[in-house]
Amino acid sequence: MRKRIIGLVITVLFVVSIMLVSCGGGEVGTLQFNANGEDFVRQGFISKDGWSIDFAHVYITLADVTACQTAPPYDPHSDNDMKCDVKVSLDKVYTVDLAEGGEDASPILVGEVTNTAVGHYNAISWKMVKATSEPAVGYSLVIVGTAEKDSQSINFSIKVDEEYQYSCGEYVGDKRKGMVEEGGTADVEITFHFDHIFGDIETPMDDGLNVSAVGFECFAGIAEGGRLDVDMAELQSKLSSGDYQMLVDILPTLGHVGEGHCHYH
Amino acid sequence: MHTKWKLITCLILVLIVGLGLPITAFAHGAKIKYTVDMTIELVAAYDNGEPMAGAQFTVYAPDDLFTPWLTGVCDDEGRFSFVPDTSKPGTWDIQVRQAGHGDIVHIPIGEDMVATSGTGGYTAIQIILMAACFIWGSVGTALYFSRRRRA
Numbered sequence: 449m450r451k452r453i454i455g456l457v458i459t460v461l462f463v464v465s466i467m468l469v470s471c472g473g474g475e476v477g478t479l480q481f482n483a484n485g486e487d488f489v490r491q492g493f494i495s496k497d498g499w500s501i502d503f504a505h506v507y508i509t510l511a512d513v514t515a516c517q518t519a520p521p522y523d524p525h526s527d528n529d530m531k532c533d534v535k536v537s538l539d540k541v542y543t544v545d546l547a548e549g550g551e552d553a554s555p556i557l558v559g560e561v562t563n564t565a566v567g568h569y570n571a572i573s574w575k576m577v578k579a580t581s582e583p584a585v586g587y588s589l590v591i592v593g594t595a596e597k598d599s600q601s602i603n604f605s606i607k608v609d610e611e612y613q614y615s616c617g618e619y620v621g622d623k624r625k626g627m628v629e630e631g632g633t634a635d636v637e638i639t640f641h642f643d644h645i646f647g648d649i650e651t652p653m654d655d656g657l658n659v660s661a662v663g664f665e666c667f668a669g670i671a672e673g674g675r676l677d678v679d680m681a682e683l684q685s686k687l688s689s690g691d692y693q694m695l696v697d698i699l700p701t702l703g704h705v706g707e708g709h710c711h712y713h
Numbered sequence: 714m715h716t717k718w719k720l721i722t723c724l725i726l727v728l729i730v731g732l733g734l735p736i737t738a739f740a741h742g743a744k745i746k747y748t749v750d751m752t753i754e755l756v757a758a759y760d761n762g763e764p765m766a767g768a769q770f771t772v773y774a775p776d777d778l779f780t781p782w783l784t785g786v787c788d789d790e791g792r793f794s795f796v797p798d799t800s801k802p803g804t805w806d807i808q809v810r811q812a813g814h815g816d817i818v819h820i821p822i823g824e825d826m827v828a829t830s831g832t833g834g835y836t837a838i839q840i841i842l843m844a845a846c847f848i849w850g851s852v853g854t855a856l857y858f859s860r861r862r863r864a
Contacts, residue, residue, distance in 0.1 A: 521804070521819040568778060620808055620815035627778055641813070651812070656761050707815030 477628040484555035485546030496647025499664035507584035522571035569626035621706035764791030768811035775803025
């Protein structure tokens with residue numbers, strides 16, 4: 449009888465401990481996914497060749513947006529695939545306007561996932577895909593704005609139909625991101641650097657950023673009557689082959705995590 | 714009672730070895746002093762190889778992912794170094810940023826990577842005593858579990 453009681457107690461303790469271990473992963477919080485064109489898009493900037501650029505809309509379409517907890521942390525500089533221990537994804541295709549809001553607007557909320565497991569989401573991946581609905585149908589990126597230099601003013605709309613896939617490590621910036629705590633809300637950020645396309649007059653001309661940027665002068669050169677409305681096929685036929693190739697080479701490098709670079713393909 | 718004395722004797726020997734009480738065994742024993750330097754040096758550079766001179770660096774210890782453990786500025790060659798607190802094992806995260814460019818690296822630091830100084834290991838007599846204690850303890854434990862129960 450005594451043996452049976454001891455056996456029963458041990459069994460109960462075993463089952464309870466298994467239950468406690470299983471329930472240990474029950475702590476949850478909320479993870480938000482933001483997209484950010486930074487002050488370059490919100491406030492405008494001067495290109496490397498002196499064009500003052502203001503953006504009315506920057507439509508970008510995102511799919512398969514996923515944040516991961518990775519250990520060891522994913523290194524985008526390596527050739528290794530991202531291996532997620534915990535994965536959280538947005539399940540739709542999203543077209544966001546990075547220029548939405550005023551000069552001091554917050555990054556754009558793409559989506560959020562509640563009841564996500566706590567922990568540090570130190571890697572993120574997404575795709576830039578062609579939108580299937582307005583306002584950017586058929587394009588993964590549409591840049592609409594005005595460029596001014598001296599007495600010239602050009603209203604431009606540059607439409608990109610290339611698709612890219614990004615795999616990134618941890619956000620690099622003033623604050624660390626992606627740490628979901630019990631009952632709390634954290635965010636991860638998809639960042640786009642548009643100075644990579646147009647260059648930045650405040651950065652030295654021999655800096656890698658300006659060396660590889662195409663600038664705006666080449667776009668101004670193909671504008672007609674103060675207007676430029678082009679897609680990639682038209683750019684290929686109108687720009688010099690050198691300028692077009694620079695644009696093609698630089699477009700995939702737009703995606704970042706804060707200041708951190710991503711692996712793109 | 715016999716087992717009890719075994720345990721007591723063994724404990725005394727362990728204490729002697731563990732507390733490092735001086736045991737003079739060999740008149741001409743050699744002693745090597747050593748120091749392990751756990752300094753971690755990093756070099757930050759742009760993709761084109763240009764050093765990130767004057768870039769800001771931030772070090773996060775594994776026990777507090779939000780609060781910088783150390784901040785500073787890289788030298789003209791993009792270099793900086795620090796000595797991690799090895800009582801905080803885990804992944805140390807180091808971020809370097811300058812003019813819109815940045816990167817983060819993750820360095821695993823284990824408890825066994827102790828930055829310390831000391832002498833060259835145990836003496837021969839300490840090793841013999843420890844081995845004897847281990848064997849004696851193992852035999853005692855085996856005998857305890859293999860003893861016959863009283864009818």
